[in-house]
Amino acid sequence: MYIGTKHSLSYHATNQQPAGIVGRLCAVIPGRANIPRHTPTEDSSNMRTAALLLLAVSAALACEDKRSRRTKREELLVRAKRRWVLSTIEITEEDKGPFPKEISQMYNDKKDTVASHLFEISGAGVTEPPLGVFYINETTGKVYARRAVDRETDKCFHIKFDIKDKSTREHIDKELSFDVEVKDINDNAPTFHRTRIVENIPENSPEGILPVRLNSFDPDQEDTINSTMTISMVSQNPTDPKFEVEKIDNRTAQLKYRGCFDYDKVKIYNIIVKVADHGKPPLSSTALIILNITDTNTHLPTFKKNLYFAEVNEMELRDEFLKIQVEDKDTRHTAGWKAEYFFVSGNEGGIYAIKTDPKTNEGVLSIVKLNDVVRTTNSSVIIRVENEEKLFHCKHKPDPAPKPNTVTVTIKTIDLNDAPTFEKAITHVYQKEEEPPGRVLFTPKVTDIESDEIRFVKLYDPADWVHIDPKTGAVSTLKKMDRESPFVVDNVYKVVIGAIDNGDPPATGNGTVFIHLKDINDYAPMLLNKSVTLCYDIGNTVPVRVQDLDADPYSGPFAFSLDTKDTELKDYWKLDPNFGEEGGLTMVSKLASGNYSVPLEIMDQQNKINRETLTVVVCECGGTGACLIQPLTVNIGGAAIGLIIASLLLFLLLLLIFVCHCGKNFHPIPDSTIDEGHQTLIMYNQEGGSSECKAEPAMFLTTTTTTTRNNTATDGRKMAPPMTLTKEEIEIYNKSNYEEGYSTFDYRSGSRRGNGMYNQDTWTNKMGMYLGSSQHSRYSLQVNQHISDHLHRKLQVLTGGQAEEVDYHPHEYAYEGEGSISRDLDQLSLANLDLEFLNHLGPKFKTLGGICQESIKEKNIQF
Structure with a gap:
């Protein structure tokens, strides 16, 4: 079969002698009969011969297999006869026509009679999407294109050709598959991935490459002039600094610039770039780049004043005693605007500290270390201010970079009355508890350069156990001290004394005395719980827990015993264990439910005994650990019964008297x-x-x-x-x-x-x-x-109610007597009355009047 012009192409195979070792082995040993044999006389080269024999056998087998496959292929080639004549079918995209347009013709020499066969076509563009692109003339084999195609949509069409008998519709020859390529033309302009690019560029960006990458794309056929692109600058506004485009590869470029940005002058740049291909004619497109310049530290902060003055008192800590104001032209609340303050000189002792107010950007000066001066003095502190962000200075500017600004602060430290100073701010003394009062524990040593008259006072003594001598400051016991008191912490009692001078104003110095109290055996062991519950359905033993406020060796372990005065007690109770930090009370014989008092004797390590009574509630708990509710019972004793009988007799007597008096x-x-x-x-x-x-x-x-x-x-x-x-x-x-x-x-x-x-x-x-x-x-x-x-x-x-009238008559139910004849007190007049008789009421009334008069004077009552 032929496509286009008819050409005859035949294949034939020639017998060739095999080359190399395998070829020689195959020529010498056409079969397996010529393999050398091993003889006993070649003992010195047994191993070498065996290896050669193995190699020869493998080569012979491979040569035989290769020869067999070659023979079959040569026989096939000799017998086969080419039926289809192949060539390339090419179409150009976006062809203007006219359509249908002949693009090729098929030939097949399997049948010589043209009228006895027909051609068929199938595949992409015919029976598969996109449909309606190609068709074939069944008789002549001419292939036509119905319409134009787009290479960017369909780069290649895979089609199939068949030849069939007209009468039987049977295949005369095998199916032929063919790829139809579409020839590219420059019908697509290159484009940027982003046609509008917005980037924020810091003002202090170094000269050169900017973080703006330009990516382009051309859908035309790769590695052709139609897809070869060039990216270039079109325009920029403003024109300073100068922007350029640097090519990275065929599709990518990077934006760069020369010079420096100035946020104060220009804040936004508009740049237009173009990408164009090398096709004929060349096609291109543009993109807009918007650069927003962000402010950075290009201005140093400056002090509003060249000199500041402040006054402070000696030996005083102050958070804020002076605020220093600065100006900065950079954008507020940015790292290029925020100020940082540093001491240049004058603060070698670390007395002062300065920090930045985050809202106002002021420097706040404070005193962090006490400063003691003999007399009022003036000192100077030099402070430098910078920004958090490093200053950026364009190297293209002719002026040198500015230096940080400094200011001088003069501080007047006023000498005040210094407080008396204790030789030892903290003193430890030791005292045995419960000692008789009056012992002197400690006498402080106090110095004051500015004053000779010092008096001592007690500043802290929560239990009021000590006395402070106002002249010498001697600390003596006022009461017995108890180590077990809640005011004693870890066997230590704290007392604070103050020394006050006669300065103006008076100053007070503090001294602390820690009194370590030694324990004695002043407390007997006692029960933690005076009452316990014994559930006889769970067990017959309850714990006896004891507390002793004394420390070792005046506390536990303890010895427990029953009171020996009650001889019957041992028949019901026993102590097990009877020695240790905790005892156990065991019911020997089962008792009825109720409350029982068990007298106990508890003794500590120093044989100090305490007698206490433990109330034991014996009951049934039902496994809950708490007594079940029992019916209430009351036992009335003889005294109660007698009281009840006496009350009844008294009531009868009163009733008899009442009947006798009112019964007539x-x-x-x-x-x-x-x-x-x-x-x-x-x-x-x-x-x-x-x-x-x-x-x-x-x-x-x-x-x-x-x-x-x-x-x-x-x-x-x-x-x-x-x-x-x-x-x-x-x-x-x-x-x-x-x-x-x-x-x-x-x-x-x-x-x-x-x-x-x-x-x-x-x-x-x-x-x-x-x-x-x-x-x-x-x-x-x-x-x-x-x-x-x-x-x-x-x-x-x-x-x-005695009236027998049938008709209703008004009835008086509540007669309240005559109306009141009392008049208003305002209507009374005492002007015409003779009140002289009040002076002759007698000595008793005069005494009463004198008492009332004194009461009136005490209460300051005026008429």
């Missing part, structure tokens, strides 16, 4: 309340006909009128007119005044509530029994006038 005028309660039936209201509070009791009641009860079933009320004498009451009057007497309140009777619940008093009534329907309970607030008995008024109102109620 007793009026029985009317029987009408007894005859009341079920489900009716029973009148319980009818007081009509009661006995006249001469005893003054502790509290006045209420007068009531109650409605019965037949709407009639009975007081035991006459029938009252029918009426219905839903409220009852309650009269209550208070401490200060008389109050009248009302309460509502609830017929359903049988309860009454009133102002200042709560009553609760209960009854049964069958027997009509009445049970009443009242809870009263605090009341007191009023004067006899109130009692008289109360009796008068009772009589009015009783006499008013």
Whole structure:
């Protein structure tokens, strides 16, 4: 088969003699029969011969296999006959046409008769995407392109050619695969990856390469002039400093500059760069670069003043005694603006320190070390200021770099009255606890250059155990010292004394005395817990924990024992263990639940004994560790029973006296309340006909009128007119005044509530029994006038109920007497009264008047 012009190409194979060792071996030994054999006479070269034989055998086998494969291939080539004629099919992208356009023609000499076969085409551009690009004439084999193609989209088309019999549609020859290449043209302009580039460039960037990289791309065919690119500058604004583009490779370039940036003059640069290819005609594109210049330290800070002055006191620490102001033209709150201060001279002793105020950038001067001067002096301190960031100075500028600015601070140190100085600021003394008071523990040595008169005072003595001599400062004991006191820490008691001179103002020096107290055996061991719980269902032993405030050797281990006075105690209890820091109390025989007192004797290492009683609660715990709740039982002794009997006899005696005194005028309660039936209201509070009791009641009860079933009320004498009451009057007497309140009777619940008093009534329907309970607030008995008024109102109620009128008439329930005749005190006039009689009241009244007059004078009362 042919594509384009017809050419005949045939392959043939020629027999060649094999070369090299293998070739010679194959020529000499066509088979395996000519392999040399080993003979016994060649003993000296057995190993060498064996190796050669092995190599010869391997070579013969390889030569035989190679010859077999070559023979088969030569036979195939000799028998085969080329059927397809191959050549290259090339098309140019973006071809203008006209279309369809012939691009090639297929030939195949397998069949000589053209009319007996047809051509078919398949693959990319035909039966695979992109579709509709190629097609073939079935008879002539001419290949056509239907439209233009884009190489950047489809660089190559893999197509297949077939030849078939027209009648049978069977393949006449094998399928032929072919790649159709697309020829590139310069139809794409190169572009930058970023057409707008924004970068922040520090003002102090060194001259040369900038951190701005330009990356470009051209989709045309690589390694051709269409994809070969050049990046260059187009323009810049402003023009100083000069920017350039340095090429790194075909696609990448770097921006660089010559000169220096000046943030104060220019803050933004606009640069346009271009990338162009070498195609014909050349294509290009541009990109915009925006450089934002950020401010750095190009200006040194300067002091606002050349000289500062300050006054301080000697022996004084001050955080801020002077602020130094500076100016800086760089951007605020940046590293190029923030100031740092340094001492140049005058602070060799480290007395002063300076730090920067982060808000104002001021230098804050402080005193960090005490400075003692004999007299008032002036000193000078030189301070230098710089920035946190190093100063940047452009080398292209003609002026040299400026030097840091300095300032002088004159400090006047005022001499003050120096406090007395103790020879030893801290002194340790030793004392045995519980020693008798009055012993001198320590006498300080104090010096004061400026004063000879010194007095001593006590500044710290929490337990008030010591006395300080005001003239000598001698420290002596005032009370017995207790090592176990809470004011003693680690056996040491602290006392601070002060020495005060007579300067103006007086100065005080401090001295500390640590008193080390030696322990004695002044405390006996004691129980930590006076009561313990023994759960007999868990065990029969409880721990006995002991505390001794003394230290070793006056404390534990302890010896435990039972009180020997009680002989029966050992039958129930024993101590196990009975020696150690903690003892154990064991119940020997099971005891009933209850509380038991066990007297114990506890002895420390120095045989000091303390007798204490341990309360043991014996109970069942049920495995919880706590006693289960037991029913409460009370055992009443003989004295209690006698007291109860005496109280009952006294109550009976008082009741008998009351009956004998009041029983003569007793009026029985009317029987009408007894005859009341079920489900009716029973009148319980009818007081009509009661006995006249001469005893003054502790509290006045209420007068009531109650409605019965037949709407009639009975007081035991006459029938009252029918009426219905839903409220009852309650009269209550208070401490200060008389109050009248009302309460509502609830017929359903049988309860009454009133102002200042709560009553609760209960009854049964069958027997009509009445049970009443009242809870009263605090009341007191009023004067006899109130009692008289109360009796008068009772009589009015009783006499008013005797009328038999059927019609309703007004009824007086509460007569309170005549109105008050008291007048306002302002209406009284004493001008016309003769008050001379007050001078003749007698000696007793004069004594009382004198006492009142003295009281008035003491209280400074003026009329």
